[in-house]
Amino acid sequence: MSTVPARRLVPALWMWSTREAAAALTSRDLATILQTYRRLNGLSQQRLADILGYDKTYVSMIETGRRSINDIGTRRHIARKLGLPTHVFGVTDGGDADFAAMVQFGDSTIRLAEIARQAGRAVDAVNELWPLTARLEARAAEGHIEQDTLLLLGRARVALGVSLGTVLPEERLAAAARWTGKALIIAEHLEDPAFLAHTLRMHGNELRKATRAPAAIKRLSRAVKLSTGPEGQGTALAFLARAAGEHGEPDIFDSAIARFRDLLDHGRAQGMLFNPFTFREILLRGLVSTDRAAKAVQIMQTDHADATPAAPQWHIIERVTAGRVHLAAGDSDGASEALRTALAAAEALRLPHQVQRTIRTAQDGGLTEISAAGQEALLRLNRLLAPAESDL
Known part of the structure; x- marks a missing residue:
């Protein structure tokens, strides 16, 4: 942590997240808190005294226990100047x-x-x-x-x-x-390694959806290394496989999907991402995205998953992917049926970007009626969701 300049102390948020600082706050002891604060910010007693508007000798007496501060106004002043919660000094706002x-x-x-x-x-x-x-x-x-x-x-x-x-x-x-x-x-x-791994997984996937695939792959590769347990590992590998497939990275995709399959084969699957249904969808989409549509067609025709989606939106995701595979196989009727199902469900659940995926897939396949229906559904959703979004 860098030395704090004359302006208000910005890094208080981070300094109190360390174990040492958390222990100091828990002690509720003013001397301990001030000593810890100085140490983590690299401050001298004189610098701290300047920030608080006190004499250096006064600060020294507080830190050594020779001066007790019982006045509520003084405690509130110290808390405000250092960006501390007032209740750690026994003062309630x-x-x-x-x-x-x-x-x-x-x-x-x-x-x-x-x-x-x-x-x-x-x-x-x-x-x-x-x-x-x-x-x-x-x-x-x-x-x-x-x-x-x-x-x-x-x-x-x-x-x-x-x-x-x-x-x-x-x-x-x-x-x-x-x-x-x-x-x-x-x-x-x-x-907190578990929270870090979880956050890397979720952030990596949101980066992927925001079309920042290289950054997503980087975060998700790290998430795979840090994640523990079958569900955490499976989720990280699922996200990584999807990002790699969409970015046209067959080697990363093949490695991630193979490890995902191995986890499914050797453990009890559970969770939104760690289950046979999502594995099959990610596999099919990745194969199409990495120029192996024929293999995706073969799998969809011969391997009918009997699992159900862990969440309603995954049924939509799978139907859009199925539409892409049907189009790759030259089956316009099958693609139309899958995309119509996806479109209806996406509008019912108010998921505009799934409607947009459906529209894009229909346009790629020349399915103009479905594309037009999707545009109309998107307009209805935008009108419905716009007020809530404007508050964010």
């Missing part, structure tokens, strides 16, 4: 109780939003996550946030980014990647 209650239920909010997203109600998920994230962002901007709350902010950023990545149209998907990218900034500072 008016909004602290409400904020504490919100944080207490923050985990539940994120879990329920994720359940809603997986159930095909991503708009509802965004509406649940936005107030929580905005409140946490405001506290973080003031420096009034501790390690556990910082982790909650990171998780909220990931969940909001992924939910936005489900409901936003393609031209706005970069906004979703920005939110997961902000979560990655937190994850890199926290000593």
